[in-house]
Amino acid sequence: MSSSISLARFLATAQQQQHLDHDLAALISAVARTCVSISDAVSQGALAGVLGEAGTGNVQGEDQKKLDVIANQMLLDGLAWTGLVSGMASEEMEHASPIPAEYPQGPYLLLFDPLDGSSNIDVNISVGTIFSILKRGEGELESQFLQAGSQQVAAGYVLYGPQTMLVLSTGQGVQGFTLDRHCGEFMLTQANMTIPTATKEFAINMSNQRHWEAPVQRYIAELLAGKTGVRGKDFNMRWVASMVAEVHRILTRGGIFMYPRDARDPSKPGKLRLMYEANPMSFLVEQAGGAATNGRERIVSLQPEGLHQRVSVILGSKEEVERVTQYHFE
Incomplete structure (x- = not known):
């Protein structure tokens, strides 16, 4: 450029x-x-x-x-x-x-x-x-x-x-x-950064695996199974613990980032903040051709109820986001 x-x-x-x-x-x-x-x-x-x-x-x-x-x-x-x-x-x-x-x-x-x-x-x-x-x-x-x-x-x-x-x-x-x-x-x-529709890379904090809901457990198990599993291909995992860095990698070369809801605190629908993290990053990801949901709805369609509201976040390459979102409905 x-x-x-x-x-x-x-x-x-x-x-x-x-x-x-x-x-x-x-x-x-x-x-x-x-x-x-x-x-x-x-x-x-x-x-x-x-x-x-x-x-x-x-x-x-x-x-x-x-x-x-x-x-x-x-x-x-x-x-x-x-x-x-x-x-x-x-x-x-x-x-x-x-x-x-x-x-x-x-x-x-x-x-x-x-x-x-x-x-x-x-x-x-x-x-x-x-x-x-x-x-x-x-x-x-x-x-x-x-x-x-x-x-x-x-x-x-x-x-x-x-x-x-x-x-x-x-x-x-x-x-x-x-x-x-x-x-x-x-x-x-x-200029005009675009997220590839498909990916072989995912980012999630695996230390929380035991707390995840069933749709996320299913999705990650399929990725970890690699070529021998139902996906028929190997995936690489990344985790930087910095949402900016994670999203930048996705905007640069594709991938899916997940900070899903888990069972540690039932009163909290997620870890990340809707207003300061999820909304702006979802806006960017969608503008680059990707997708961003909380597992069931587009994040940018959610009506905020408070400044510090938390939300589950699944964003990145459209094919993968749509797949794990569909698992939540199934």
Whole structure:
């Protein structure tokens, strides 16, 4: 792909073609700029004293890493003054954050997981930022965020790996940009990313196998049986424990990622958060020709009931997602 196309140029072209408005383009640019700063903090690691535990917990009762807190504050500080958002919500905060009165209100809402896969930080494995953009609604702020994933006007993630990459969709396919640190710009390097329909690769946390429901047990048993089983082919398993890294691999070469419901806590329909993880990633996957369900329904069709709602996630190459979803109905 032409490395001469910057994110700024790409967004300007999309505005000219009336695919997005000026404020949405500016918001995406502002998120990207902030993520460059997060990338710098992540890359410094122990040199900047940002590794290790923060000594605090988030609303889900999970221990926070120092970089969880730092990245969350960077996004709040980097977007609050822009006049592009009227509120922000984060996996790390119990309630939605309104824009301070001294700043102008904007037409959009921003949701984010500031540092997905943060358990990998201290061992120098890829982590990332996931974001979702919705149009501002009416009424009390927190209720405005409770829109189905199909209402997203843009979604994406920034992967902090060997390269820092922004993967973005505004509803017109999925584009991949790589950060050129010489000029500080994201440059288009993977245009129109497409997920292969079929795959031989799956990602799931096998340590939870004994807790899975019967349809998932059946599906994984078939994959593990390989050529000698009903599928008649061998599969490879991957597990990074970073959703950004898992989805990026699927967008690059195909595969299926699963974090299914299990029996450990019957009150929780899944591990991952609908608003901060499942919705934006499902939006990207569908835009790239893949599929994403909770085992029975399209994830982006679900009506959220709360900011921190959890959901079962099965996404990736369409043939495999459709197969395991069908097993849930059978």
